[in-house]
Amino acid sequence: MSCPICGETTDQSYRPFCSKRCADIDLGKWLNGGYSVPSEDQEDLENALEDAEKRPPTEH
Known part of the structure; x- marks a missing residue:
């Protein structure tokens, strides 16, 4: 499975993301x-x- 944010391989600790960074981007x-x-x-x-x-x- 690929991370929906960056496309890297998913890390079980942050599934479905690859890292805390991508999980935080998604939360944002x-x-x-x-x-x-x-x-x-x-x-x-x-x-x-x-x-x-x-x-x-x-x-502006």
């Missing part, structure tokens, strides 16, 4: 919303739009 993706399932539910779309409008603008 979960915590930052990197993994999500798109919704076509109209109520979800409206809620997301309302949430986006409430957020303060970001400076």
Whole structure:
């Protein structure tokens, strides 16, 4: 089995990852919303739009 982050061979201690580093990268993706399932539910779309409008603008 290959690590889903980097493709290296899986280490039994960190399965399905090869290392703590790759496990932490994956956790970071979960915590930052990197993994999500798109919704076509109209109520979800409206809620997301309302949430986006409430957020303060970001400076670049």
